[in-house]
Amino acid sequence: MPRPLPLALAALVGSAAPCSAQLLVQGIRDLDFGPVIQGIASSVPPTHTLRSGQFYFRTPALGTRIRIQFTLPTRLNGPGAARMPISFGTNDAMAQGTAPASVPAFFNPNTGATYTMTTSRDANVWIGGRVSPTATQAVGSYTNTIVITVTIL
Numbered sequence: 001m002p003r004p005l006p007l008a009l010a011a012l013v014g015s016a017a018p019c020s021a022q023l024l025v026q027g028i029r030d031l032d033f034g035p036v037i038q039g040i041a042s043s044v045p046p047t048h049t050l051r052s053g054q055f056y057f058r059t060p061a062l063g064t065r066i067r068i069q070f071t072l073p074t075r076l077n078g079p080g081a082a083r084m085p086i087s088f089g090t091n092d093a094m095a096q097g098t099a100p101a102s103v104p105a106f107f108n109p110n111t112g113a114t115y116t117m118t119t120s121r122d123a124n125v126w127i128g129g130r131v132s133p134t135a136t137q138a139v140g141s142y143t144n145t146i147v148i149t150v151t152i153l
Contacts, residue, residue, distance in 0.1 A: 022060035022152065023057065023060065023150060023152055024056075024058040025055065025056070025148065026056045026057070027055055027148075028124070029054040031044060031051070031052060031053030031127055031128070031146065032051045033051065033131050034051060036131060036133055037133070038133050038134065038135055038136065038137045039133060039134060039135035041130055041131065041132045041133070042130070042133075043130040043131075044128040044129060044130075045092075045128045046091070046093055046126040046128040047126070047128075048128065052127060052128050053126065053128075053146060054126050055124065055125045055126075056122070056123070056124050056125075057122070057125070057150045058121055058122045059117050059121050059152065060121070060152070061121060062119075062120075062121060063116060063117065064116070064152060065114065065115070065117075065153040066114070066116075066117065066151065066152055066153060067112060067113075067151045068095060068107075068115070068149075068150055069148070069149045069150075069151070070093070070109045070110075070112065070146060070147065070148055070149075072088055073144035073145065073146065075144065076142035076144045077142060078137075078141065078142040079139075079141070080138065082137070082138035084132070084133050084134075084142050085131065086129055086130065086131050086132075086144070087129060087130050087132070088108075088110055088127070088128075088129045088130075089129075089130065091107070091108070092109050092127060092129055092130075093106065093107050093108065093109035093125060093126065093127050094107070094125070094126045095107065095113065095115060095123055095125045096123060096124055097117065097118075097119045097120030097122065098120045098122040098123060098124065099119040099120035101119045102119045102120055102123075109127055114153065125148065127146060
């Protein structure tokens, strides 16, 4: 019988961007899978209000074209030499401006996306993913880093 892994799995959300006075990028919330069960894959969608990873960015003006790109891990690192696969699918990232008229746009975090900031200078990007623990996965906390790069084009 599979045993639950009692400690939460989290992919630590980091942030990186070309630093300038015109562009602000911040990590807001870690991607957190919570407790998972050995041998049973677990997913978090980018729309999950508590578990999805969240980034915020602000561009210099409306009409700014930006590129969102992620550097994604393929595994989470756990106790000792334990590793757990993590993957990201076609709609595992979502961007949305902060204006009321902003519409969420889903994209593949493996390939990134390009947007023109039409309704707001500010936006949030959320990321989800999937972990695949083995039936004998070591119990403990697993982490790694996700990096977002937002570039003004």
